[in-house]
Amino acid sequence: MKIPxxxxxxxxxxxxxxxxxxxxxxxxxxxxxxxxxxxEAFDYLLGEETTKPTLEAIExxxxxxxxxxxxxxxxxxxxxxxxxxxxxKLSEVTGARIEVNLFYRSAKREKTIERVLREAGAxxxxxxxxxASARIQELGxxxxxxxxxxxxxxxxxxxxxxxxxxxxxxxxxxxKVIAIDLNPLxxxxxxxxVTIVDNIVRAIPTLAKIAKRLRTEDQEKLKEIASEFDNKRxxxxxxxxxxxxxxELAEKGTYISLLEMTKK
Amino acid sequence: MKIPxxxxxxxxxxxxxxxxxxxxxxxxxxxxxxxxxxxEAFDYLLGEETTKPTLEAIExxxxxxxxxxxxxxxxxxxxxxxxxxxxxKLSEVTGARIEVNLFYRSAKREKTIERVLREAGAxxxxxxxxxASARIQELGxxxxxxxxxxxxxxxxxxxxxxxxxxxxxxxxxxxKVIAIDLNPLxxxxxxxxVTIVDNIVRAIPTLAKIAKRLRTEDQEKLKEIASEFDNKRxxxxxxxxxxxxxxELAEKGTYISLLEMTKK
Numbered sequence: 001m002k003i004p005x006x007x008x009x010x011x012x013x014x015x016x017x018x019x020x021x022x023x024x025x026x027x028x029x030x031x032x033x034x035x036x037x038x039x040e041a042f043d044y045l046l047g048e049e050t051t052k053p054t055l056e057a058i059e060x061x062x063x064x065x066x067x068x069x070x071x072x073x074x075x076x077x078x079x080x081x082x083x084x085x086x087x088x089k090l091s092e093v094t095g096a097r098i099e100v101n102l103f104y105r106s107a108k109r110e111k112t113i114e115r116v117l118r119e120a121g122a123x124x125x126x127x128x129x130x131x132a133s134a135r136i137q138e139l140g141x142x143x144x145x146x147x148x149x150x151x152x153x154x155x156x157x158x159x160x161x162x163x164x165x166x167x168x169x170x171x172x173x174x175x176k177v178i179a180i181d182l183n184p185l186x187x188x189x190x191x192x193x194v195t196i197v198d199n200i201v202r203a204i205p206t207l208a209k210i211a212k213r214l215r216t217e218d219q220e221k222l223k224e225i226a227s228e229f230d231n232k233r234x235x236x237x238x239x240x241x242x243x244x245x246x247x248e249l250a251e252k253g254t255y256i257s258l259l260e261m262t263k264k
Numbered sequence: 265m266k267i268p269x270x271x272x273x274x275x276x277x278x279x280x281x282x283x284x285x286x287x288x289x290x291x292x293x294x295x296x297x298x299x300x301x302x303x304e305a306f307d308y309l310l311g312e313e314t315t316k317p318t319l320e321a322i323e324x325x326x327x328x329x330x331x332x333x334x335x336x337x338x339x340x341x342x343x344x345x346x347x348x349x350x351x352x353k354l355s356e357v358t359g360a361r362i363e364v365n366l367f368y369r370s371a372k373r374e375k376t377i378e379r380v381l382r383e384a385g386a387x388x389x390x391x392x393x394x395x396a397s398a399r400i401q402e403l404g405x406x407x408x409x410x411x412x413x414x415x416x417x418x419x420x421x422x423x424x425x426x427x428x429x430x431x432x433x434x435x436x437x438x439x440k441v442i443a444i445d446l447n448p449l450x451x452x453x454x455x456x457x458v459t460i461v462d463n464i465v466r467a468i469p470t471l472a473k474i475a476k477r478l479r480t481e482d483q484e485k486l487k488e489i490a491s492e493f494d495n496k497r498x499x500x501x502x503x504x505x506x507x508x509x510x511x512e513l514a515e516k517g518t519y520i521s522l523l524e525m526t527k528k
Contacts, residue, residue, distance in 0.1 A: 020294050030284050030297060037301020183305065239510055246507040
């Protein structure tokens with residue numbers, strides 16, 4: 001399908017095409033398509049841009065990854081489909097390892113996702129096949145199978161697009177969880193240590209860029225940035241922002257899209 | 265996948281399973297899965313219930329269908345997947361014809377959807393194969409092919425889950441458009457004659473019930489109900505409602521889901 005450049009939702013449609021292409025390749029699961037739709041709705045409400053409070057969350061996330069002993073980026077189908085090369089960059093900048101961890105696990109799907117990551121430049125991908133030989137029982141489902149060199153020993157985990165149960169379990173076993181979730185009301189958003197309320201297609205490249213800038217700071221300074229971050233307050237600001245945008249619209253009442261309002 | 269009864273999102277998960285089953289049958293398109301996700305997000309914000317302003321919209325929609333000369337229910341993949349038997353009931357109560365009209369059209373998919381509707385009790389399904397012999401050029405894409413006994417001559421069309429371009433085209437050729445759309449900000453919602461901001465799994469059965477009650481009213485009374493309805497004001501109320509729910513949450517700030525708030 002050709003998307004006209006001037007289409008008001010061109011970028012959003014391009015992302016969707018990329019996701020569908022990866023769905024056909026076996027990277028993205030059915031559930032990943034539905035989850036993407038949910039994300040689109042919240043992204044629309046947020047104005048499809050990285051907001052100021054979100055930039056603060058991204059800074060805290062970068063600091064948390066840079067001060068961790070064993071940072072890990074947990075990759076699922078949608079993340080590999082949409083931001084594989086940015087994940088590789090982020091891994092290089094922060095030293096975080098890349099581990100594939102899927103809800104709908106199959107040997108074939110794992111291998112396909114590994115290939116996508118390697119083609120994007122990853123030299124090492126954890127959690128594939130027999131490598132996922134350790135268990136974190138709390139995680140439940142097939143996700144409990146983790147790599148002893150990765151998620152098992154990780155002290156900080158970046159989870160783009162995560163379900164609430166897994167986030168809760170990761171926090172319970174004592175890991176710092178950095179979540180990327182467009183819904184500031186989700187269980188994942190509320191339970192994570194740091195929640196980045198943003199679309200992964202913007203959040204991961206921005207996180208890599210900010211991490212690159214921060215990595216020359218000394219560890220004490222970075223620990224301060226991470227510990228001073230208040231996730232609940234930050235989420236409150238994201239909710240308030242959606243709220244203000246809706247207020248303006250409800251007052252005007254008639255046909256004006258939120259996006260048009262943002263551009264003014 | 266077994267869904268535990270006490271799961272807070274059990275109903276929503278059951279609907280999702282039904283959609284996936286129909287996706288595998290070829291009824292639902294990829295895009296339908298993403299669209300469903302978007303709907304889920306807005307439904308969550310609305311509290312997953314039919315609100316008071318929405319009930320007014322449903323009443324106006326019933327009146328519009330009952331006073332039309334040639335009412336038609338336009339059916340796409342998601343609608344057939346989720347509410348086939350309710351569509352049949354609504355058709356029986358209002359005398360509206362059922363026509364299949366797809367963005368991703370194929371002979372096989374049309375036939376599959378026809379079968380789903382017939383198994384749900386439909387005795388006549390328009391728009392299948394050669395029956396879609398007329399054209400409404402304004403509709404664009406494969407959707408322009410319509411049935412001369414249905415959409416071509418329709419004066420009122422119910423479109424569950426419609427895209428903005430098609431809604432605009434239907435209005436432009438002079439038809440009354442009754443849309444069901446969970447996003448009160450969408451172009452479809454803003455352009456339709458009557459917009460029902462609700463999940464189709466609740467809206468269609470409720471519409472059938474209200475139409476059954478109203479059909480004994482005299483035509484003048486029904487025309488009054490339809491003409492007095494103010495769609496823009498009604499949409500404003502839906503937006504304000506989401507807004508109030510978010511305000512409450514932003515104030516409380518911490519981990520309380522919108523759904524839990526509703527139940528209080």
